[in-house]
Amino acid sequence: MSFSTDRIEKILLAGQWESDAPEPWASLPIAKLAKDVVQGAFRDVLTSSYARELFRSTSQTNVELKPYKELFDFTLPSVSDEAEEELVRLILAVACLHAFVQVNWTGPDLDVQPSEVIIFPNGSSLLNEASLNAKAVAELAYGGEPAYHLVQHATLLRLTQLLLDLPYRHCTSTPWWKLRTSLIHEQLLDEPVPHPPGFLPSVEPLYGGIASDPDLAGRLLLEEGLLEHMFSHDKSAAEYFVRAAHATGLQYELTGAMGKRTKFQQTELSQLILLAESRERGLSTTSDHSDVEQRSAVEQSDPRARGPSLPETLLLNDDTLLEQTEFTSSAPSSTTSLLGHLNPSSQPPLHPLDQCILLSLCLNIRNTSPSHGLTSEQMSPYVTRVITHPKNWSVHTMALLLRSRLESSRTRTVERSTLQLQALIDQMPTADSSLSERMLYFHSISLPSKWEMERELALRFLSLGVVKSALEIFERLEMWEEVAKCWQSMERRDKAIAIVRDLLEGRREEADSVILRAKATSTSRLSVLDTARQAKLWCLLGDLEPDNAIEHYERAWTISSETSGRAMRSLGGYYFTQGDFKKAIQCLQRAVKINPLLSRSWFILGCAFIREECWEGARDAFSRCVSIDDEDGESWNNLASMYLRLDGAAEKQQNGEPHTDGDEIPEGTSFSNKTLAFRALKQGLKYSYENWRMWSNYMIVAMDVGELSEACRAQARIIEERAAKIGAESVDEEVIERLVDAVTRAPADPDDAVEGSGAARDAIKNPNEGHGLFPRVQDLFDRSILPRVSSPRIFRAYARLLTWQSRWEDALRAYLDAYRGGAAGTYEKGETDVGKWREAVSEVEEIVAILGNFGPRVEGYNWKLQGRSIVRTFMGRSKDFEDEAEWTRLSDLQAELRSEE
Template identity: 65%
Template structure:
């Protein structure tokens, strides 16, 4: 218990110094005992430097200016010791791992054993809902750090169920602007915590683990300042004029939108966790950006805890950063949050109480976010000053490049590598040579990262710099291998790039872009199995990556195919743009099982690349091959919608349209006459089941936008099957008007074109003879004579002496005799 308590104290000391504040009044060297001989050899700087170097993991360096990094290493050491009687030791180890993630430059999957070790706790905590919910929430936050937003969202919902939080996003009448006269439905989150007894045994346990019962609302509570909007149009917050929501059946329907009760702080943490993925646009991954504002507003309305309110204000700042009327408050609020970190305006215990139930950024990450906000607003100088203070040199270099001063960026990196730059405030912009040439202490991971940065800045020497970074890191720098792989890939040296990229993904397998480039390299070398594995990893990390889904489908269509059929299309695959077009290659020799896998991959990818017309073309072709004709209809419609204005009728794949019409018309018009009438009527891929989709494709999508003779004839065949004779005649006539004969102008001299037109005239006359008598109220003879007479009148001057002219004369005579 003493070991565990000491580890918790060390972990919270590190968190206080780098997250919650105020600044620590104790140093790591003061909490460990040295012998008199060692005491003079170890300095605070060397101890912190050693801890920073040890915190580097998976080729990713730890942030080198973190305060009291030794405290985190002490905590990790104590938590790694065996515990036989303290069940929560595994939980604290999970918390230390989450903090460690936030110290690294890029997320690195630490160990699956850490997360699996806390799973048995759920059964032990089943009778303690707040602790049970806290554990589920923290696992969800760890998944969010890894970028697994869908899994994280599921964990957050699970945590809400465990704590008894009832919530629902609904609408209620209210006003959002100062001049609004009519009440309109506004989004509102109705939420209510379960009743908790302040005297219960669980509350004592929960408080010791990092949660407590909801304190009474105290307006004088020391929490970060909430800045007013002060807009001439928008109200500070939505004013709800209705005391009830539009929800009829709900457990929270009794809650008044304009006067909701305070939520328990743990429930507030769950509400905020649901809003972490601010850029999310997929409902399957949790809340979208538009839905998050009511969630954040629900928490801000009742400030009960310093850390929780800080996180709520930060999320609101992120949501408001893209809106013209709120961007000013967004930036000022973020600045206020940064300024209040070191201020001791609230108890340390209160700040730490719910820290592990939040994804509160570190003080350097919050300052970095402020600097990036300045960059977006064009305040480059202020942004660069913050980056220099934080010694985030890669961001400093980007600022210089933005100002078109690449030479300044190179000078900064070289000064750091050569030891001429000691302090963060001794920046190159002051153009003052350093008085001291003492080499700055750089750990291996940081130095390797700087060499990679120099390689990015000096393309002519990039290869040497990347290789040096790899050597300096002891062959552990994922950044160096990613840079080398990208270097060779950009130059078309795919065989050389593959080993580098494989090493990079073995060091840090969480970066989907590296897997993507590896997959593209494997495609170029026709290593289809490796390409499949790489793109599969891409979509497992980010299942909204439409390009990876498309490339995965392309790989499936090239696996287990004779090499003679591959060379014609391999050069078009793996380009990294997700635009491989299957119309140029044959799919006849592809195994059916591979086509099914490709179909599923494209179907998933199109959810996230809905406007990618090349993917829709691939999807249409594969859907036809696997018999999913209704999906082929949908794909053809999307291609027409996206491409009709640019290429006209060429956007319609007539082979596909005609096969769709064939699939409908091969069945009898009367379903009862079919061999299996039930299946024919219900199967969406043939006969009457497919008919509505094909009719919709032709009548609502294709014909209102583009037209050609072939399109009208396919439409006419469908109408013929339906026995809509007047519409059949009209469709064939429209097709004739779009043909060469119908559009031929007077003065045409091309004999081949004219003779083809003569055949078209004969065809339309035969069609009128066949279907004209079936059309109600239609004089087909008059229409046929008019067509022949008009065509002959336009072409008489140039083609009257042509032998084919006799065909027209004979046709005209036959029509006269048929009167």
């Protein structure tokens, strides 16, 4: 064979032609075809003789009604070699994919139309662009989710899918291109839809062929991580991103360095910084351009001196904040030895692929961190590290977009945030940089499409209260759901309803429908093309008209031929709010079967199962919730509750007993289910740290499974959250007593607690009992309970802990505090409740006995005087009960104390 399949495949994957390619090989027609693809000459590729053979329709009749799959056989009669034929198909698939990306993502405008690529029989009405595009958009709907109907040249993406679905025996990189195509396809859908099982595993064999090229291996790992990120599989995505950094040799560390952030700051403070360094690469790297290298050095000293092939970076121009943190230290505060040599204020430029990895890690921080200020502070150093040294048009665009998002919530930066986003949108159609540079790292970043960036700008306007500007953008993009929200925010629901009804009844038509009708397309074909969008509009009308919601949702379900997940989600949610949980379950089960990636649907389904007391169904639903969104603390809590109810519910069902509600652990719950509940609550508390109810459940379950140390921690959190509002009620006194019992059950002397002849210092302490648990219980009393709340039971429990330590004086003081807060200590003169008086008598006798027991052990303490004072004071307040039998006991006790003097 005169050409190398592997070599051309690697060129396509890397996105850059080999400058040192030998002339005889580079002159081959198939090599020239690959070169045109990576250099962005898509018109030459898609109108070549190969393309005319491949994209010639073999169908002669009913072309308008047949799907694309039945229109072509994708054969190349002029190519006799099987490997060469596969390679040509792959090259043309990549050309179609990148042409589609150019027109919808990176710009500039595409110089070839699908109607120039596809050859149909003479007289076919599908020769116009609108018909081709609408046909493709209809076929790109997937998993019950419609594709965005204003996407341009959707035919090219559909052809890519069909070409990659053909069998390939010689081209091993086909699964990778399927991965890239899927990433792009997912961004066209309203909601992410899962791929068939085994999709990602099909990519794994590729690592063996690219192990010698660390950059290619890094790209593959990075793209797999971006797909997991799109599905909100944050842990898996993070693992891929870290593996990608390891593959490319990127070293990075988040640390601190002394510096200033404002113009008038006098004192240097430690500022968060990302230290990062790329590995050394040879001169023949497929990633760097010498002109970009030189330009980045100039821009580092002056950001305004940007080259013509980079997006405009707007300056902040604030009277207080510096353009970027000014580091005054030449060394980081603390770091590893590998990065200790880096100067925080002058770090070396990073390789563009490593910049992509840092931006992806930054995305993952957004997904896995709680929604608070620390998230923004963590993300900023990643973005700043990339922006400082712009190396590639697409990568720099992504970095500026992330910075714009970070700055959108701060008063001093919100103006630049909005203007920067507008500038990024405006640059798309321009030709200020080469297409090959824009495409080089496109697959390694999560750059939004043109319409998504405009939608983001409209949402930014909406958050600033500029509703009219947002409305104009949404109407231009024909995003009718957002248009309706704008009118609702202006308290004009009637206007929103009118727009949706006009669309459904044909009085207001979407752009592609107007073009299609103008071309005299048949009504039957139009209805086929519009079913997904019509279903969505009926769902939207159901949201706007609650009185007719059921009718509208059911009509959407019927129009979509029972494929609209949105219709079933909406209908299930409506039945749930109306209390018809059986119907809600039926609808939501259909919805999650169509699209199982939406955690909200699973959550409502789980709640519906709870109302129907179907604990197993609820357990499965909440399990799916937390598998989709690991940060959903409420779902973790509900999952724990289901584990606790499963065995108890089964036992009651066997005994014919009714189910009961409540937060207590049902009787009959097995230890294994309690342990599962404990783990679920522990995971959920990471993301619902302020939820005292979850901490309360966690404390109770921890006590049941023997995790007493965790029960201490939970009780401390509950007190911190609730003590200021409800005082001593925030303490579970029974739990406190059980914790003290667990400690005092062991011998007070640590050496006595160790079996055999060992010493306490050599023993392994169990953190849930005895001396291992003691520090946590002691800390619970000293730092959480006693500074905030008090009650007789709390003081008595504390006194028992002090007694175990032989701290007699402190224990006696705690018992006296308990007495003062009890019935006897708070007894007032004139009270007539004989029951309370008798209880108080018992407390007096108890405290006197304690004084007699502990008093002699406290040096210099006159416990007899204290005892006589307590008895005399109480008898003086309760003379009204002199006729009661217990009065004699008090008199005898008083006489006994006097006689001992």
